[in-house]
Amino acid sequence: MIEKPIAFIGKIIADFTHEINNHLALIKESAGLISDICKGKKSIDKKEMPYVIESLEAIENQIHRSVNFINYFNRFAHRMDNLKATFNLNSVIEELFELLKRYSNRKKVSLQYSLPSNLPEINNSPFIVQFALFYAIDSFLKRSKPDTIVNVNATKEQNSLKITVKYEGELVENSPQEIWATSTIHEIVAITDIKITTNDKIITIEIPV
Amino acid sequence: MKKTKILIIEDELELVSALTERLTIRGYDTHGVTNFTDGLKFIKESPDVVILDIGLPDMDGLEVLKKIKEINPSIQVIMLSGYGDDEKVSKSLSYGALDYLIKPVDIEELVSKIETAKLKKGGR
Numbered sequence: 039m040i041e042k043p044i045a046f047i048g049k050i051i052a053d054f055t056h057e058i059n060n061h062l063a064l065i066k067e068s069a070g071l072i073s074d075i076c077k078g079k080k081s082i083d084k085k086e087m088p089y090v091i092e093s094l095e096a097i098e099n100q101i102h103r104s105v106n107f108i109n110y111f112n113r114f115a116h117r118m119d120n121l122k123a124t125f126n127l128n129s130v131i132e133e134l135f136e137l138l139k140r141y142s143n144r145k146k147v148s149l150q151y152s153l154p155s156n157l158p159e160i161n162n163s164p165f166i167v168q169f170a171l172f173y174a175i176d177s178f179l180k181r182s183k184p185d186t187i188v189n190v191n192a193t194k195e196q197n198s199l200k201i202t203v204k205y206e207g208e209l210v211e212n213s214p215q216e217i218w219a220t221s222t223i224h225e226i227v228a229i230t231d232i233k234i235t236t237n238d239k240i241i242t243i244e245i246p247v
Numbered sequence: 248m249k250k251t252k253i254l255i256i257e258d259e260l261e262l263v264s265a266l267t268e269r270l271t272i273r274g275y276d277t278h279g280v281t282n283f284t285d286g287l288k289f290i291k292e293s294p295d296v297v298i299l300d301i302g303l304p305d306m307d308g309l310e311v312l313k314k315i316k317e318i319n320p321s322i323q324v325i326m327l328s329g330y331g332d333d334e335k336v337s338k339s340l341s342y343g344a345l346d347y348l349i350k351p352v353d354i355e356e357l358v359s360k361i362e363t364a365k366l367k368k369g370g371r
Contacts (some may be wrong), residue, residue: 055329056329058331059350059351060262060329060350062351063259063262063350064259064261064262065351066351066352067262067265067266067269067351067352067354068261068265069271070265070354071265071268071269071272072271074268074269075272089268092264093265096261096264096265100261144302157344166345187266189261
């Protein structure tokens with residue numbers, strides 16, 4: 039049963055390291071370009087100045103991008119500190135979407151969410167909630183067609199918070215990739231009383247509040 | 248002397264710009280694009296070497312490699328990959344890529360591979 043959460047963490051780490059590697063590649067090339075231009079020179083020609091400025095700006099932007107991305111990853115890592123914590127849904131979705139951006143971009147699927155402002159805070163495992171959301175999103179991404187949408191909404195019910203993950207578009211008929219065994223996922227999320235209901239293009243996650 | 252024609256296909260625009268400029272400084276006739284669709288018209292102009300990112304937004308790098316080899320088998324292709332792409336890297340070599348580099352690349356190593364590619368192309 040443990041293999042599914044491990045696969046989830048593995049996916050996030052793999053995409054994170056890949057993305058950071060790309061950021062570093064750009065920083066390296068931009069710094070290298072400045073070095074190429076400046077090598078053996080006492081001053082920089084006016085015509086070369088735009089390249090130098092452009093490269094310095096690229097380095098600065100990229101570092102900013104990397105710091106943001108690392109912060110999301112750091113927050114994600116701390117979600118595993120305790121089995122129960124108080125958190126808001128908005129923050130865990132925002133973080134997960136940011137970390138899944140590379141995956142969804144490659145699939146050409148737009149990840150979207152809109153949440154009402156009056157949702158109560160959740161006292162549960164933020165990691166398990168993210169895992170449940172990942173399961174839902176991943177189930178669609180694995181069978182998705184390009185230029186489609188995965189939309190996440192939430193509503194407050196009497197004793198629970200109901201998250202709806204909806205796929206908008208056509209799904210691939212016979213996916214060659216393994217789709218997670220629904221029963222295993224249900225068993226994992228049930229540890230913290232979360233319930234999942236699966237339909238063709240809608241997966242509902244119910245969290246007690 | 249005719250300059251070696253290089254095409255870079257890599258999805259990060261700023262990385263393409265910096266690499267293109269660095270290779271131009273080193274005397275190569277370099278073009279950079281961020282997707283295969285844009286790269287196609289340069290491929291038809293028969294570049295000597297294509298530096299190809301293994302993961303592209305519009306088409307998988309391996310598919311692009313196959314297309315390039317279909318269009319012109321004499322074009323030498325150097326793959327750019329990240330860690331963890333081992334399976335794709337080994338497939339790309341079996342599909343005819345000359346070599347590969349792991350990002351972030353060392354420019355002198357890239358130049359050395361371009362020179363090897365040039366020799367290989369000349370020797371065909």
